[in-house]
Amino acid sequence: MRVEYINPFISSLSNTFSIMAGVDVQREQIVMKKDSSFIHEISGVIGLSGRAAGAIVLSVSEKLALRVASKMLMTEIKEINDDVLDAIGELTNVIAGSAKSELEELHLNVSLPNVITGNSHDIRFPSNVTPICVQFSSEWGDLALEVGLEDVV
Amino acid sequence: MRVEYINPFISSLSNTFSIMAGVDVQREQIVMKKDSSFIHEISGVIGLSGRAAGAIVLSVSEKLALRVASKMLMTEIKEINDDVLDAIGELTNVIAGSAKSELEELHLNVSLPNVITGNSHDIRFPSNVTPICVQFSSEWGDLALEVGLEDVV
Numbered sequence: 001m002r003v004e005y006i007n008p009f010i011s012s013l014s015n016t017f018s019i020m021a022g023v024d025v026q027r028e029q030i031v032m033k034k035d036s037s038f039i040h041e042i043s044g045v046i047g048l049s050g051r052a053a054g055a056i057v058l059s060v061s062e063k064l065a066l067r068v069a070s071k072m073l074m075t076e077i078k079e080i081n082d083d084v085l086d087a088i089g090e091l092t093n094v095i096a097g098s099a100k101s102e103l104e105e106l107h108l109n110v111s112l113p114n115v116i117t118g119n120s121h122d123i124r125f126p127s128n129v130t131p132i133c134v135q136f137s138s139e140w141g142d143l144a145l146e147v148g149l150e151d152v153v
Numbered sequence: 154m155r156v157e158y159i160n161p162f163i164s165s166l167s168n169t170f171s172i173m174a175g176v177d178v179q180r181e182q183i184v185m186k187k188d189s190s191f192i193h194e195i196s197g198v199i200g201l202s203g204r205a206a207g208a209i210v211l212s213v214s215e216k217l218a219l220r221v222a223s224k225m226l227m228t229e230i231k232e233i234n235d236d237v238l239d240a241i242g243e244l245t246n247v248i249a250g251s252a253k254s255e256l257e258e259l260h261l262n263v264s265l266p267n268v269i270t271g272n273s274h275d276i277r278f279p280s281n282v283t284p285i286c287v288q289f290s291s292e293w294g295d296l297a298l299e300v301g302l303e304d305v306v
Contacts, residue, residue, distance in 0.1 A: 047200015047208065047264025054265050055200065086280050111200025111264055112207050112282060112301055118274035123267050127239050148265055 001054070001149050006030070006132045008102035009056060009147050012095045013136065020091060021068040025136040025143065033133035038144040041065075042085065043123055044092030047111035048100065054149030056099075057123050057131075058092045064141035080117070089113035095145070106149075154207070154302050159183070159285045161255035162209060162300050165248045166289065173244060174221040178289040178296065186286035191297040194218075195238065196276055197245030200264035201253065207302030209252075210276050210284075211245045217294035233270070242266035248298070259302075 010027060017025050043059040060068070062080060069087035070077045077084055092113045100108040116123065123146075125131045131148035163180060170178050196212040213221070215233055222240035223230045230237055245266045253261040269276065276299075278284045284301035 045198060045267055047202065049200065049202050049262035049264045053263065055267055057267070082277075082280050085277050089277070089279050109202035109262065110206065111202045112279060112303065114198055114208055114210070115277045116269055116274060117277070118271045121269060121271035121274040123269050124235075124238050124242070125267060126242050126265060127235050129265060150265065 001130065001132060001147070003132065005103065005149050006134065006147055008099040009095065009145060010134055012098040013058070013145050016091060016094050016098060017138070020094065021071045023068065023071070023138050023140055025138045028135040028137055030132060030134050032130050033146060038133050038135060038146070039122060040142065040144065041117065041119060042080070042088055043116045043121065044088045044113050045116060045123065046092050046096045046113040048096060048108045048149060049111070050107040050109055052106045052108065052149050052151050054147065055125070056092065056096050057146040058088065058095060058143070059146070060088060060143040061141040064138065064143055067140040085115040085117070089115045154283065154285060154300070156285065158256065158302050159287065159300055161252040162248065162298060163287055165251040166211070166298050169244060169247050169251060170221070170291070173247065174224045176221065176224070176291050176293055178291045181288040181290055183285065183287050186284050186299060191286050191288060191299070192275060193295065193297065194270065194272060195233070195241055196269045196274065197241045197266050198269060198276065199245050199249045199266040201249060201261045201302060202264070203260040203262055205259045205261065205302050205304050207300065208278070209245065209249050210299040211241065211248060211296070212299070213241060213296040214294040217291065217296055220293040238268045238270070242268045
């Protein structure tokens with residue numbers, strides 16, 4: 001994956017959390033991911049296709065998911081339910097959709113988001129793809145974004 | 154999701170397992186999925202986008218994954234490793250790619266496959282999408298295919 005592809009996703013994530021959930025996130029480490037140590041309890045996954053093919057994973061803690069969904073739905077939610085999972089899927093969708101407009105030369109379309117739960121879940125990209133993982137922190141907890149995007153030849 | 158969209162995926166799955174893994178699968182129940190009871194231990198997920206947006210989930214037992222990967226790689230594999238997970242991702246990719254050619258009016262492109270593991274993992278579609286889940290059986294174990302695909306308006 002070309003490293004310059006990651007920046008639109010980083011800025012899109014920051015803007016999306018700020019606008020939709022009213023929380024500032026700080027970018028921490030960026031790593032070429034080789035293991036799964038950054039996966040939190042809830043992960044949104046959405047595919048991208050066009051002149052490049054790929055996927056993004058937005059992984060958040062339960063605590064962060066509850067706070068974000070409560071803010072988005074303007075009601076206090078105390079346990080993980082369908083509304084919370086839909087909110088994480090929608091954030092994933094908006095992050096991908098907003099980044100794709102900054103990568104217009106790739107003519108990307110986004111698929112539907114899936115939301116994965118399960119305390120010990122892991123999400124792998126194909127071995128021949130090295131996704132870039134960006135960790136973020138916020139006052140509500142940590143999150144991570146993983147992007148794997150390969151030019152279609 | 155239009156029910157007629159499911160048939161290309163069913164025939165694609167059967168053909169793909171027959172050709173790539175040399176195993177016949179029998180179609181069992183088809184349900185409009187409302188819960189997650191058909192998820193097995195390993196799931197491949199791939200996004201679809203174009204005039205419709207969606208995703209497919211191919212979920213298989215560990216036992217079936219080992220048998221299928223052993224056949225595809227022509228060597229006996231006894232535990233889940235990167236090669237096995239890549240094999241499930243590749244099967245997911247081929248099933249989606251082959252079905253999309255039968256749905257050419259939708260101009261679908263496929264994203265990159267992600268492979269999810271974790272004994273208790275669950276994979277949700279957005280609440281406003283009702284995916285169709287098809288269960289299959291084989292001499293090597295059970296598997297399931299879930300397809301959610303919505304026309305883009």
